[in-house]
Amino acid sequence: MSVQYSSVKWNRNKRIYDIVLASAIGTYLGLFFAVGKLAWTGSDEILLLRALGTCAFLLLHIVLCIGPLARLDPRFLPLLYNRRHLGVATFLVGLAHGALATGYYHGFGNVNPLLSLLGTNTNYGSVSAFPFETFGIIALLILFVMAATSHDFWQRNLSPSVWKSIHMAVYPAYGFLVLHVALGALHAEQSPIYLAVLILGFVVVGGLHLATAFKERIADTPAKSEQKIDTPDAETWVDACAVDDIPENRAKIVCLAGCERIAIFRYGGKISAVTNVCAHQRGPLGEGKIIEGCITCPWHGWEYRPHNGQSPPPFHERIATFRVRVVGGRVQVIPVPLPPGTLVEPAVIEEEQYVA
Amino acid sequence: MTVRHRRWHLWIWLALGPAIAIGLFISWKGMAP
Numbered sequence: 001m002s003v004q005y006s007s008v009k010w011n012r013n014k015r016i017y018d019i020v021l022a023s024a025i026g027t028y029l030g031l032f033f034a035v036g037k038l039a040w041t042g043s044d045e046i047l048l049l050r051a052l053g054t055c056a057f058l059l060l061h062i063v064l065c066i067g068p069l070a071r072l073d074p075r076f077l078p079l080l081y082n083r084r085h086l087g088v089a090t091f092l093v094g095l096a097h098g099a100l101a102t103g104y105y106h107g108f109g110n111v112n113p114l115l116s117l118l119g120t121n122t123n124y125g126s127v128s129a130f131p132f133e134t135f136g137i138i139a140l141l142i143l144f145v146m147a148a149t150s151h152d153f154w155q156r157n158l159s160p161s162v163w164k165s166i167h168m169a170v171y172p173a174y175g176f177l178v179l180h181v182a183l184g185a186l187h188a189e190q191s192p193i194y195l196a197v198l199i200l201g202f203v204v205v206g207g208l209h210l211a212t213a214f215k216e217r218i219a220d221t222p223a224k225s226e227q228k229i230d231t232p233d234a235e236t237w238v239d240a241c242a243v244d245d246i247p248e249n250r251a252k253i254v255c256l257a258g259c260e261r262i263a264i265f266r267y268g269g270k271i272s273a274v275t276n277v278c279a280h281q282r283g284p285l286g287e288g289k290i291i292e293g294c295i296t297c298p299w300h301g302w303e304y305r306p307h308n309g310q311s312p313p314p315f316h317e318r319i320a321t322f323r324v325r326v327v328g329g330r331v332q333v334i335p336v337p338l339p340p341g342t343l344v345e346p347a348v349i350e351e352e353q354y355v356a
Numbered sequence: 357m358t359v360r361h362r363r364w365h366l367w368i369w370l371a372l373g374p375a376i377a378i379g380l381f382i383s384w385k386g387m388a389p
Contacts, residue, residue: 038366126386127382127383127385128386133374161358164361165361165364168361168364168365168368171368171372172368172372172387174372175372175375175376175379178379178380179376179379179383180382182379182380183379184381184385185384186384187383195384196382198380199380202376202377202380206369209365209369210369211357212364213365218364260358260359277358282361282372283357298368349371
C-alpha cells in the first residue's frame, strides 16, 4: 500500500515463493538437460536453448492459468499473491533463451548479431521458412515492458487502470509465443506430439478462461428476487439481497445492471456497501473478509474500512461506497457510487434479524 | 475487475482464440512432408 516509493517489501511468504520458484526452474532445466543428453544427440547449446525456451513457455502457461484458477477456487489464491514474481521470472528465462539463440545462431559472423537476427531471413511469405524469431522478439518486448513495470511504484504512477491495461498485453504475448513455437520448433522437429502438447496448452489456458467467464456471468445475473434496473439514479433504492444471505464478516456481491459490482458486507450487526473493485489491482473485495474491522482484499491483503472505504492510517487508498439500508430483513442500496472515501452510516440490522 | 476490464478480456479472447487456432492450422498445413 502506498505512502511513498519503497523497494520490494520482502516478507517470509515472498522469500519462500521465490526460493520454491528458483528451485523449480533450476530443477526443470537440470532435468531437461540430463534427459536430453540421454535421449538426443544434438549439441549442448541447442539442448540448453530448448530447456530455457520450454521453461519460459511453461511458466507463461502457469502465469495465465493462476488468474482463472483463483477465480474458480480460492485455494489457488496464494499463487496469485506473488504472481508478478512468476512473470518476471518468465521474462528472465525467456531473455536467456533469446540471448543464447542470438549468440549461437548469429554471433559468429561479421554482422552485428541483432542485425543478422532481424535481416537474415525475410521469408515472410513462406510458412515452412517463416522468420519465427520475429514473433519471439515481439513477445519478449511485451514481457520486458510488463516485467519493468511490475513494481507497485509504476502502478501508482501509471494509475491502476493504465497499469492493468498494459499488463493485459500478456495475452497477445502468449499468442505471439504460440506462433513462435508453431512456426519454429514444431517445423524443426516434425513430430505430432509437440503440436499436440502446444494445442493442449492452448486448450487448458483458453478453457480455464472460458470456465471463469461462465462462472462470472452467472454471478452477474440478478436473482429473480432482485430488482433489475437499467438507469440507476441517486434517489432510487434497489433491493439487493436478504440480510441472511450475507455471512458474518463476509460479503454478498451483487450486480445491479448499469453499474459495477457492489460488495455488501455484514459485520457486528451492521451492513455496509462498497465497490467490489480493489484500488490496488482490481481484486474482488467481496470475496475477502473483514479482519480487525477492515475489509481485506483476498488478492494482496489491501485493507479498507467498510463504512467509509478508506484504508487505515498511514495509508491513503480509497474506494467508492454506496448508501445502504435494511427494510424488512432485505438489504437495499442506491446503486450509484459515492466519491471514494465517502462516509456512509452503516445500516443497523434489527435485533431479531441479527440474532436469527 | 471492473466491467471495462472484463470486456477487454472478452474481446482479447475473441480475437486471440481464432488467431491462434488459424495460426496453428496454417503452421501444421505448411509443415514440410
